[in-house]
Amino acid sequence: MAVKRTLASVVLGVVLALPAVADEDPAIAARQGQFKLFAHNFGVMGGMAQGRMDYDAEMAQTAADNLFHLTRVDQGRLWPEGTDSASTEGTRANADIWDNLDDFVSKFVALQEAVEDLQGVAGSGLDEMRAGVMAVGGACQACHEDYRDEAS
Amino acid sequence: MVNGGGMLRRVVLILVVIGLIAAGALWVLSAPRGLDSEMLAGLDGEPERGRDVFLAAGCGSCHMAPGREADPLVMSGGREFVSDFGTFYAPNISPDPEHGIGDWTQEQFITAVMRGVSPEGQHYYPAFPYTAYIRAEPQDIADLHAYMMTLPGDETASRNHDIGFPFNIRRAVGLWKTLFLQEEWVLTDDLTEEEARGRYLVEALSHCAECHTPRNMLGALDTARWMEGAPNPSGRGRIPPIAGEGFTWTAFDISAYLETGFTPEFDVVGGTMAAVVANLQQLEPAEREAIAAYLLRLRD
Numbered sequence: 001m002a003v004k005r006t007l008a009s010v011v012l013g014v015v016l017a018l019p020a021v022a023d024e025d026p027a028i029a030a031r032q033g034q035f036k037l038f039a040h041n042f043g044v045m046g047g048m049a050q051g052r053m054d055y056d057a058e059m060a061q062t063a064a065d066n067l068f069h070l071t072r073v074d075q076g077r078l079w080p081e082g083t084d085s086a087s088t089e090g091t092r093a094n095a096d097i098w099d100n101l102d103d104f105v106s107k108f109v110a111l112q113e114a115v116e117d118l119q120g121v122a123g124s125g126l127d128e129m130r131a132g133v134m135a136v137g138g139a140c141q142a143c144h145e146d147y148r149d150e151a152s
Numbered sequence: 153m154v155n156g157g158g159m160l161r162r163v164v165l166i167l168v169v170i171g172l173i174a175a176g177a178l179w180v181l182s183a184p185r186g187l188d189s190e191m192l193a194g195l196d197g198e199p200e201r202g203r204d205v206f207l208a209a210g211c212g213s214c215h216m217a218p219g220r221e222a223d224p225l226v227m228s229g230g231r232e233f234v235s236d237f238g239t240f241y242a243p244n245i246s247p248d249p250e251h252g253i254g255d256w257t258q259e260q261f262i263t264a265v266m267r268g269v270s271p272e273g274q275h276y277y278p279a280f281p282y283t284a285y286i287r288a289e290p291q292d293i294a295d296l297h298a299y300m301m302t303l304p305g306d307e308t309a310s311r312n313h314d315i316g317f318p319f320n321i322r323r324a325v326g327l328w329k330t331l332f333l334q335e336e337w338v339l340t341d342d343l344t345e346e347e348a349r350g351r352y353l354v355e356a357l358s359h360c361a362e363c364h365t366p367r368n369m370l371g372a373l374d375t376a377r378w379m380e381g382a383p384n385p386s387g388r389g390r391i392p393p394i395a396g397e398g399f400t401w402t403a404f405d406i407s408a409y410l411e412t413g414f415t416p417e418f419d420v421v422g423g424t425m426a427a428v429v430a431n432l433q434q435l436e437p438a439e440r441e442a443i444a445a446y447l448l449r450l451r452d
Contacts, residue, residue, distance in 0.1 A: 039418045049412075137412060150384045150424070
């Protein structure tokens with residue numbers, strides 16, 4: 001009886017554990033989607049700053065407004081424990097994030113501030129926007145340097 | 153019986169002689185070899201030019217102190233590089249005469265950088281990319297030396313590498329060099345002036361292949377898969393291809409990335425490449441365009 005119960009609980013345990021092993025946490029795809037949206041909007045201004053396309057104040061302002069709101073999405077459910085690159089596939093988020101959450105958060109706050117500055121200047125001319133774009137790029141880079149793995 | 157004993161003695165003697173020849177050959181092949189002093193005569197280092205060499209060669213990317221990115225010119229070392237052969241620690245190359253390289257002569261410096269031989273006549277491990285710097289112009293390395301002597305000194309002691317047997321036999325690095333240290337260019341086609349400048353930067357100073365080219369079992373670069381991407385030599389993930397079919401960027405994409413850190417999709421640089429961009433963005437635009445011209449030539 002005891003053996004059967006042990007066996008049953010082991011089997012149940014395995015079954016319950018399976019979905020967690022088989023499916024990656026949807027938070028990973030969700031946060032990657034978020035970063036794609038960052039890049040999609042940042043790229044409008046980045047493209048103008050690099051001279052890939054002509055500066056257009058209205059387009060730049062719209063992209064900056066989008067980026068402002070996108071970087072204000074609450075991050076609370078996007079970074080669950082166990083979704084680091086050492087624990088699961090399909091992510092470049094280094095486990096150091098969870099060991100240094102305060103620093104990670106402060107780097108995200110720095111991004112929010114840089115984006116707010118960019119929003120203030122995006123429509124005011126190419127040179128003003130370019131300076132804001134480089135500052136936002138610097139905020140992205142500061143975090144990527146410490147917390148993102150090389151390409152997988 | 154007497155004959156048999158003589159036979160045995162002769163076989164032993166032959167084996168001993170073969171053994172001695174082999175040992176002698178290994179000893180000769182593994183000997184540290186410096187540069188022709190002719191190459192080094194009359195070089196006068198110019199610190200201002202040396203700064204550009206310092207940036208292109210990425211010295212600070214490895215030798216700056218971890219956690220002291222605010223002082224990117226303090227070459228106190230200490231950063232660790234985990235590899236299949238053990239863990240290497242970047243040494244102190246600040247001008248401190250005791251813990252750094254402040255008491256080295258110009259000739260000792262150039263020999264270290266371009267041949268991987270220390271002032272004491274020991275081999276350096278090829279974690280130090282003299283395998284690329286061997287293709288540099290001695291004048292550039294003399295300029296680099298002059299510049300580095302202007303940087304702040306630091307008294308941090310260099311840490312010993314943590315390398316297991318047999319890789320901890322430094323003399324064995326000499327055999328490795330005999331097999332793999334190659335002064336010739338990898339891309340030997342006829343090149344335009346711009347492409348040739350790009351080759352100098354990519355293959356010599358900026359040592360791009362150290363991360364972007366896969367290695368064989370002995371840790372030497374596989375030139376047949378030159379710049380086609382590789383496992384990260386020191387950590388998780390892969391270093392992306394910058395040549396071959398997997399690489400589709402335009403010349404503008406490449407030079408813009410090296411200046412701003414933005415990919416064509418407007419992802420932003422990170423990881424070990426961030427320091428490379430931070431260095432190369434300080435050079436003249438023509439240097440980044442030359443790198444792009446060379447990389448596109450690799451794809452053709």
